[in-house]
Each structure stands twice: as structure tokens, then as C-alpha cells.
Amino acid sequence: MADEVEPGFVRVRLDLSYDGREFSGWAKQAGGRRTVQGEIEDALRVVTRAERGFELTVAGRTDSGVHARGQVAHVDLPAALWAEHREKLLKRLAGRLPKDVRIWRADEAPGGFNARFSAIWRRYAYRITDHPGGVDPLLRGHVLWHDWPLDVAAMNEAARALLGEHDFAAYCKKREGATTIRTLQELSLVRDADGIVTATVRADAFCHNMVRSLIGALLFVGDGHREPDWPGRVLAAGVRDSAVHVVRPHGLTLEEVGYPADELLAARNLEARNRRTLPGAGCC
CATH class of the missing domain: 3.30.70.580 (Pseudouridine synthase I, catalytic domain, N-terminal subdomain)
Incomplete structure (x- = not known):
């Protein structure tokens, strides 16, 4: 095209x-x-x-x-x-x-x-606080309050199983004719000095509700309701799990979009239009 x-x-x-x-x-x-x-x-x-x-x-x-x-x-x-x-x-x-x-x-x-x-990646940040008093009023439009203490190390352990190229059907709202195969390049969480937990999520592209679903699964691990291997098992199952909640949108910010060098833009433009399959999968 x-x-x-x-x-x-x-x-x-x-x-x-x-x-x-x-x-x-x-x-x-x-x-x-x-x-x-x-x-x-x-x-x-x-x-x-x-x-x-x-x-x-x-x-x-x-x-x-x-x-x-x-x-x-x-x-x-x-x-x-x-x-x-x-x-x-x-x-x-x-x-x-x-x-x-x-x-x-x-x-x-x-x-x-x-x-x-032409984009080769998009980077989002999702911001959460588990402070028992709630969210700083000045940040309330950009930070989610989670009312259970979060184990960030456990969330990062769970995140590692989701990295790479996969069919993320279990974490996407299906759209007719659209693929759910994506390459998740980064998924990591850091707690800052103010107690805000920032999840950095970067992929070549995202399907509908993917970031908010991934964060919803990791929150269940962080607050102890699921074991760290659970998000990976959900991914492997390939179907939506009712326990995976799509978290509220206000904690999510598109931070940056990455592009290749100018001489590679046209080639990437064409490549990104091709319907993706996983290695070994049939074309149709």
C-alpha cells in the first residue's frame, strides 16, 4: 500500500x-x-x-x-x-x-x-500510588490509587515473562480483522522517593486496552492476589481472563514515539502494514 x-x-x-x-x-x-x-x-x-x-x-x-x-x-x-x-x-x-x-x-x-x-515503538507510562491516604490532590488526574500495598519486585518478576513477541489476545480487546501479535520491548516498574510506582511499557505497537490490561494483571500480583507466574500463564492461554481488569485510563500517558533514521522511514512504513503472524503459524 x-x-x-x-x-x-x-x-x-x-x-x-x-x-x-x-x-x-x-x-x-x-x-x-x-x-x-x-x-x-x-x-x-x-x-x-x-x-x-x-x-x-x-x-x-x-x-x-x-x-x-x-x-x-x-x-x-x-x-x-x-x-x-x-x-x-x-x-x-x-x-x-x-x-x-x-x-x-x-x-x-x-x-x-x-x-x-513509520513508528518502531511507542512508550507509555502508567502511574500508581498505594499510599494509604490516597493520591496527592495535585496528581489525582494522572495517578491511580490502589488501596493495597504493592510488592514492586514481584510485579517486575511477573513482567519478565511477558516480554518479547507474543499473541497478546489475552490482554487485548479484540477488533475484527486486527492482529493481536505485538513485540513487548520493555515492561518494568520503579517506585520513586514520593512512593509513586511508574510502570514503563514499550512495544512496537499496542492493541486495544493492552497496556491497561497488563497493568491490571500486574497489580493483582503486586497486592498478593496472584502469584508472579500468573500473568504469563494468562498470556499462554490466549483468551481473555475475567480476573484481568482493565485499569482506569487516567494513570496512563503516552510518553514518546520512536522512529528509525530518515533513510529507513519508507521501508518501515511499508513493513508495518503487513499482517503479522508468529513464527511457525499459518498465514490464514
């Missing part, structure tokens, strides 16, 4: 962040729900005085309530419009966008770049 920029257009990379609390996720939806994509596309159309809108493509379509610090998107703009507005675009967008979404960078993208398909 080709991904050519139309003649007379320029592909622009946007780096952005948002507080997801009052958004119904990234993607535009019917019914007038407020979304990040909708806000940015509306602002872009207004500040450029364009007669029509321009659709964004995003690296990671975050769910309702999920935040982003290092989200990446692209948009194809007419070359004349880009030339006219590029110098003042960021400032104009800052004046038009609501305060819970900001664009920090808008640059012409290198050849072959696609915000979604």
Missing part, C-alpha cells in the same frame, strides 16, 4: 501533548463528542483560513481519558498554504487551541514519513 504525498502538498509532522481527562479519546467521533483530533483539525482549518479541513494521522490513537506527553501526528497541507503559514503556525495554533492540548513542533517531514506506520 503506497503512501505518497499528493503533488502540490507537503507532509507536516506535528509533535503534541494533551491532558486526556475531558476528551473522548483521540479519534473524531459521531455525535459531537470532544476529541483531540477534532480540536486540532478545527483549529488548523481556522488559523490557515482554509476552505476545507485536513485530516490528521496519529502515531497512537489513545482512548478516552488517556494523556499524551510525546504524541506525534502528520497532516498533508497544500504547499502554498504551508509556505504562507509555517513561520507563525505554532503561535496561531496556541492562540486557538484549548489549554488542554498543545502543539510543540510543526516541521516538514522527511520523505517516507508516516506518523503511524
Whole structure:
């Protein structure tokens, strides 16, 4: 599947962040729900005085309530419009966008770049506190309170069995025609001096609800309700387990998206579109 920029257009990379609390996720939806994509596309159309809108493509379509610090998107703009507005675009967008979404960078993208398909990894953080008094009021929109003491060492032991390329069907909400095979590159937890436990989760891509399901399983290990080998056994079973809870979205933040060197962007763009199978699995 080709991904050519139309003649007379320029592909622009946007780096952005948002507080997801009052958004119904990234993607535009019917019914007038407020979304990040909708806000940015509306602002872009207004500040450029364009007669029509321009659709964004995003690296990671975050769910309702999920935040982003290092989200990446692209948009194809007419070359004349880009030339006219590029110098003042960021400032104009800052004046038009609501305060819970900001664009920090808008640059012409290198050849072959696609915000979604050129990415080689996405890194999320999920933040939790098990303090008996609850969550710091200033952090309540970004940190989950878990009302059982957590054994972080046990959670890290459990996490190691989940690393690598697997079919994560047991930890994903199934979508018709979509694969659940992913490569989990990192899953580790650290408690900081303030007692906040931060889980770092990095993979080539994520299927729906994957991060929040993985954290839900690890919390059951951390609070002693399951043994450290349980999340790995759930993964191997390959089916959703009713004991795996999808934790609340507000503790989750997309921190960073990784891309290869410019000369490898086009090849990655094509590779990522192929339907994945595990080694030894049938194609159909």
C-alpha cells in the first residue's frame, strides 16, 4: 500500500501533548463528542483560513481519558498554504487551541514519513500510588490509587515473562480483522522517593486496552492476589481472563514515539502494514 504525498502538498509532522481527562479519546467521533483530533483539525482549518479541513494521522490513537506527553501526528497541507503559514503556525495554533492540548513542533517531514506506520515503538507510562491516604490532590488526574500495598519486585518478576513477541489476545480487546501479535520491548516498574510506582511499557505497537490490561494483571500480583507466574500463564492461554481488569485510563500517558533514521522511514512504513503472524503459524 503506497503512501505518497499528493503533488502540490507537503507532509507536516506535528509533535503534541494533551491532558486526556475531558476528551473522548483521540479519534473524531459521531455525535459531537470532544476529541483531540477534532480540536486540532478545527483549529488548523481556522488559523490557515482554509476552505476545507485536513485530516490528521496519529502515531497512537489513545482512548478516552488517556494523556499524551510525546504524541506525534502528520497532516498533508497544500504547499502554498504551508509556505504562507509555517513561520507563525505554532503561535496561531496556541492562540486557538484549548489549554488542554498543545502543539510543540510543526516541521516538514522527511520523505517516507508516516506518523503511524513509520513508528518502531511507542512508550507509555502508567502511574500508581498505594499510599494509604490516597493520591496527592495535585496528581489525582494522572495517578491511580490502589488501596493495597504493592510488592514492586514481584510485579517486575511477573513482567519478565511477558516480554518479547507474543499473541497478546489475552490482554487485548479484540477488533475484527486486527492482529493481536505485538513485540513487548520493555515492561518494568520503579517506585520513586514520593512512593509513586511508574510502570514503563514499550512495544512496537499496542492493541486495544493492552497496556491497561497488563497493568491490571500486574497489580493483582503486586497486592498478593496472584502469584508472579500468573500473568504469563494468562498470556499462554490466549483468551481473555475475567480476573484481568482493565485499569482506569487516567494513570496512563503516552510518553514518546520512536522512529528509525530518515533513510529507513519508507521501508518501515511499508513493513508495518503487513499482517503479522508468529513464527511457525499459518498465514490464514
